[in-house]
Structures are given as structure tokens and as C-alpha cells.
Amino acid sequence: MSNKAIKPAIILVRPQLGENIGKAARAMYNFGLTDLRLVAPRDGWPNPDAGPSAAGAGVVIDEAKVFETVEEAVADCTHVYATTVRERGMPKAVVTPAEAAKQMHGMISSGERPAILFGPERSGMTNDDVALADTILTAPVNPDYGSLNLAQAVILVSYEFFQRGDATPEHQPSHPEGLADKAEIVGLMEHIEGELEQKGYFRSEGRRDSQRRTIRNLIQNAGFSSQEVQTMRGIVKALAKGQKR
Structure with a gap:
């Protein structure tokens, strides 16, 4: 597989609602990510509630892979990020989504395959789940209200990865034909x-x-x-x- 074809795997650990899986798939596809992996989804898979919520991102839903354990889901990955806002007391580097995006593009250019873990909607990941990660990924949010729902967390990380590799200039001229000399x-x-x-x-x-x-x-x-x-x-x-x- 060429480096250009490698994209981060989005791994939903024990997701609860099919609707939320669909919304996460939609968030991924907005920014070009299609490798969705599900670890022990609570209501089984396929889930009829996922399709309508995906709203056009059916290709992500249709190709989603299901695993029994996190270990199996990350088996082919070389670097794993765990998204969490809680202090885990583990000796792991902590990065923002922007820094993680920068790192992942570097990894991909070297032929590596990164992955990002997202925990269950209600409780988040366990310490055992996080222990399998190389790096903790935490978004800088309002310290008085740091809760993000599953789709929000996925779209935040997916956007940062996409825009890091987007060739669109940050400043775009107001006139495509160019300014007068x-x-x-x-x-x-x-x-x-x-x-x-x-x-x-x-x-x-x-x-x-x-x-x-x-x-x-x-x-x-x-x-x-x-x-x-x-x-x-x-x-x-x-x-x-x-x-x-």
C-alpha cells in the first residue's frame, strides 16, 4: 500500500448507540477518513440505526470492521493515540489534536499506520484500554465543561488531520482572477x-x-x-x- 493511501484508523471502543456510530462515520467522511473499526459494539453489528445517521457516509459504515478486543483492533497499527480528558497517571506524552495531526502525517510519510481510540459514550475508555496507546490525545476545551460527545470528538481530530494535509492556502484571494496591478x-x-x-x-x-x-x-x-x-x-x-x- 502506498503512503498516500494510508489514513489514520478511527477505532470506537465499545460504542453504545448505532446512531452515534453513524454520526462518527459522517464526521470521518467529511474529512476523508474511511477506516472505521468497532470494538465490541454494545448492540452488535450491523446496526440499522447507523445508516440514517451517517447521512451519505454509507461507504464508511459498509466497510467498518468489527473486533472483539482493542488489542485485535490495533494489531496492524504502529502508533496509537487514546482520546481522553482525564488524567490517567501514566507515563505517556500528551498532545493536542493539532500536534497529533502533525505527528501522524510524519508517520504516514514514513510508511507507518497510526490509529486513534475513542471510548464509549457514557464512561470513556478504561485504564487498560489507554495502556495500549502510545500517546494521549486531549483537546484544549473549556476547563469548566470538557465533555465532548463521540461525533464531536471524531470530527475534531479528523478535521485537524485533514487540514494539516490540505494544500488550500490559509489566505485565499477574494478575486480568483487576481488583483489589479x-x-x-x-x-x-x-x-x-x-x-x-x-x-x-x-x-x-x-x-x-x-x-x-x-x-x-x-x-x-x-x-x-x-x-x-x-x-x-x-x-x-x-x-x-x-x-x-
């Missing part, structure tokens, strides 16, 4: 200033320079595209001609 912007500035000059806008010599700078800053900060510059120049030209009656 400086020559176009200066041309618009001079066009507006020329028309204002003819209309007697710059009446005070003492304020003339500051007024021009204010106008230029307004135009510069607008972030016009080439097409918008042409539109603005057309508007200025039409207004300069005066209203026909």
Missing part, C-alpha cells in the same frame, strides 16, 4: 483625482495632500481586480459627464 490602481487614482480637481473638490491647499492620500488609501485598500478597476473608471467617467435630463 499597481499601474491599474494608480490609473484609477489619477482618474478620480483629475475629475475631482475639475469639480473643485480640493478647495483647501492645506488639506489637499491629506485628502489625496485618503482617497488613494480607500482605493488601495479595496483590493480591486482588473475588471473592477475598469468598472470604477466607467462609473467615474459616466458621473463626470453629468446627468442627462
Whole structure:
């Protein structure tokens, strides 16, 4: 299997409700994860309540694997994260979802297979479950209310993994066609200033320079595209001609 095909396994340990499994599958699929593993689901598997909650993520539900124990579920994985908000008193590194995502991408690039454990909805994982993990994964949440439901926890971790590998730039230009170049912007500035000059806008010599700078800053900060510059120049030209009656 190529590195590009490797994605973290999402392992739900003793999940209780089929509806929650479906919601977790939906959360996974939103961010490109499909390796769902279930450890001893309380109501058995398949569960008819999972499909409707998955809302289109049927491929995740259909390909979910079931295991009797956590040991079996993580057998082919090289690094396991356990999601928990409780202090376990174990000598394990504790990381945030963002740091875990960074680490997992590094592992995958080296051919390793990471996995993330999520505990039962009501009680979370036991210490024996957590003992099988290499690292504890804890989300920084409100210290007065740190409870996340199963789907929320899955989507938080899945999102961090996805966005870490997403090539979409953090800052996306407001104009796909690109911004106008400086020559176009200066041309618009001079066009507006020329028309204002003819209309007697710059009446005070003492304020003339500051007024021009204010106008230029307004135009510069607008972030016009080439097409918008042409539109603005057309508007200025039409207004300069005066209203026909």
C-alpha cells in the first residue's frame, strides 16, 4: 500500500448507540477518513440505526470492521493515540489534536499506520484500554465543561488531520482572477483625482495632500481586480459627464 493511501484508523471502543456510530462515520467522511473499526459494539453489528445517521457516509459504515478486543483492533497499527480528558497517571506524552495531526502525517510519510481510540459514550475508555496507546490525545476545551460527545470528538481530530494535509492556502484571494496591478490602481487614482480637481473638490491647499492620500488609501485598500478597476473608471467617467435630463 502506498503512503498516500494510508489514513489514520478511527477505532470506537465499545460504542453504545448505532446512531452515534453513524454520526462518527459522517464526521470521518467529511474529512476523508474511511477506516472505521468497532470494538465490541454494545448492540452488535450491523446496526440499522447507523445508516440514517451517517447521512451519505454509507461507504464508511459498509466497510467498518468489527473486533472483539482493542488489542485485535490495533494489531496492524504502529502508533496509537487514546482520546481522553482525564488524567490517567501514566507515563505517556500528551498532545493536542493539532500536534497529533502533525505527528501522524510524519508517520504516514514514513510508511507507518497510526490509529486513534475513542471510548464509549457514557464512561470513556478504561485504564487498560489507554495502556495500549502510545500517546494521549486531549483537546484544549473549556476547563469548566470538557465533555465532548463521540461525533464531536471524531470530527475534531479528523478535521485537524485533514487540514494539516490540505494544500488550500490559509489566505485565499477574494478575486480568483487576481488583483489589479499597481499601474491599474494608480490609473484609477489619477482618474478620480483629475475629475475631482475639475469639480473643485480640493478647495483647501492645506488639506489637499491629506485628502489625496485618503482617497488613494480607500482605493488601495479595496483590493480591486482588473475588471473592477475598469468598472470604477466607467462609473467615474459616466458621473463626470453629468446627468442627462
